[in-house]
Structures are given as structure tokens and as C-alpha cells.
Amino acid sequence: MSELVTIVMEPRVKGGKGATGKLRKEGFTPCVFYGPELSEPVVGKIDTTRVTRLLNTGHWETMRITLKLPSGEEEMCIIREVQRDPLTGKLIHIDFMRLLKGRKVTVNVPVRIHGREACLGIKEGGVLENLHEIEVETLPMSIPEFIDIDISKLALGDMIHVKDLDLGGDLTLLADPEEVVAIVATPKVVEEESVGEEKEVEVLAKGKAAKAEE
Numbered sequence: 001m002s003e004l005v006t007i008v009m010e011p012r013v014k015g016g017k018g019a020t021g022k023l024r025k026e027g028f029t030p031c032v033f034y035g036p037e038l039s040e041p042v043v044g045k046i047d048t049t050r051v052t053r054l055l056n057t058g059h060w061e062t063m064r065i066t067l068k069l070p071s072g073e074e075e076m077c078i079i080r081e082v083q084r085d086p087l088t089g090k091l092i093h094i095d096f097m098r099l100l101k102g103r104k105v106t107v108n109v110p111v112r113i114h115g116r117e118a119c120l121g122i123k124e125g126g127v128l129e130n131l132h133e134i135e136v137e138t139l140p141m142s143i144p145e146f147i148d149i150d151i152s153k154l155a156l157g158d159m160i161h162v163k164d165l166d167l168g169g170d171l172t173l174l175a176d177p178e179e180v181v182a183i184v185a186t187p188k189v190v191e192e193e194s195v196g197e198e199k200e201v202e203v204l205a206k207g208k209a210a211k212a213e214e
Contacts, residue, residue: 004064004076005054009033009044009096011070024048029091033067033077035098044070048091055082055091059110061133062143067096075099076140078107099140106174108133109144113182115152121184126156130182134162135174142170149182159183 009031012023020030029048034041054060060079067077080097084090099105110133116122134147147167149160163177 004066006066006068007046007050007054008068009042009046009070012043012045014043024090029094031094031096033069033075033096033098035077036100036103038098042069042071046094051094052091054079059145061108061110062145064099064140064143065096076101078105078143101140104137104139104170104172105143106135106137107143108135109147111181112146112148113151114148115150118152119154119184121151121154121156121158124156125187126184127187128182129180129185131179134165134181136167137172137174139170144171151182151184154182154184156184156186 010028012028012030013019023030023045027048028045029051030043031046032041032043054063054065057063060082063078065077065079067075069075076099077096078099079094081093081095082091083093083095085092097105111131113128113130116128119126119128122128128151130149130151136144136147138144144167147165149165151160154160159180160182161177162173162175162179162181165173165181167173
């Protein structure tokens with residue numbers, strides 16, 4: 001189950017780019033809270049340092065949050081969307097989505113790989129390729145922090161599909177059952193060397209042709 005943390009949303013007056021730019025300089029990030037059975041979204045601002053710490057955990061998509069609204073009410077939610085400046089990477093906006101107990105929600109759960117050191121395929125020179133997250137549907141109180149994948153028994157060329165996962169509980173996998181979650185693939189170095197050898201032969205052939213013309 002994912003952890004539960006608390007964030008305070010402070011009131012914000014809607015404005016143009018100038019207003020939001022000033023807001024960010026003051027150490028805040030504009031945000032909005034929305035979700036099922038709400039008459040209208042709630043706009044506000046949150047402390048940028050505080051929310052950055054959460055985003056740096058690597059599993060913010062599944063983190064259940066107690067959001068203290070400007071009205072004083074507390075709501076359970078998740079971070080649904082994070083907007084960043086494409087050039088600087090700085091936070092631009094955060095979307096919080098309301099969670100209701102007993103009502104299922106769709107989330108992308110990060111994949112965590114185990115067993116690299118014992119994996120025979122990797123020892124034989126294989127390269128691990130894997131999904132970084134998997135979409136699931138579940139109840140708010142059952143959102144997992146990670147989906148753990150054990151690759152210790154995979155040989156070279158072996159793979160794990162979505163249909164092979166047994167997560168149990170209230171989780172429903174929404175991804176294609178045939179989608180590959182993890183595979184120990186044959187390295188492509190051999191093919192690259194082969195291409196390099198062909199180029200070398202081609203260069204030598206051209207050199208011989210030039211000498212013949214002389």
C-alpha cells in the first residue's frame with residue numbers, strides 16, 4: 001500500500017503569466033484540485049520545496065496525499081499531472097485528483113526490478129529491457145507503491161509478460177496481457193561489429209580500386 005503524506009494548499013487569486021511568474025519566484029507552484037462529486041475545481045498554490053521532495057521519491061504517481069484545502073477541509077487525493085518547463089525543468093503546475101473510499105481509480109504504478117545479481121541471462125551478457133510503469137485499476141486504500149518484478153530466474157531471451165503477473169488483492173491490470181514487462185535480450189554488439197567489418201571491407205575494396213586505376 002502506498003504511503004499517506006500531507007500537503008497544504010494555500011489560496012490563490014487567478015491571474016495572467018505575470019501573476020504566476022511572481023508566485024513561482026516567491027517559492028510557490030500553482031495547483032488545482034478536482035475530481036468526482038465536486039461541484040467545481042479548487043485553485044490554489046503549494047510550497048514548491050515541499051512538493052519537489054515528493055516528486056523526487058520516484059513513485060509520486062501512487063502516493064496518497066491528504067490535501068488541506070484553503071477552506072480548511074481535508075481531502076484524500078493523488079498527483080494526477082505534473083507540468084514542467086521543457087527547457088529548464090522547473091515546475092509550472094500541479095494537478096491533484098480527488099480519491100473517494102470505495103471508488104476505484106486508475107493509476108500508473110512504477111515497476112521495481114529484483115534479482116539482477118542472480119539473473120543467469122545477465123551473467124551471460126544479456127541486456128535487461130523492462131517497462132518502467134504499469135497501468136492498474138484499484139481502490140484508493142489499495143494503491144501499491146511499486147510493482148515488484150523478480151528476474152532472477154530469467155535466462156538469455158526469457159521474458160515476463162503482463163499475464164504472468166499475479167498481484168492479488170483489489171488490483172486489476174489494464175495493460176495488454178501479451179505486453180512484455182521484462183526481457184533479457186541478446187546484446188546488439190555483435191550486429192554492430194558485423195556492420196563495422198562490412199564498412200572496413202568496403203574501404204579496403206575502394207583502396208584497391210584506386211590503386212588499380214593508378
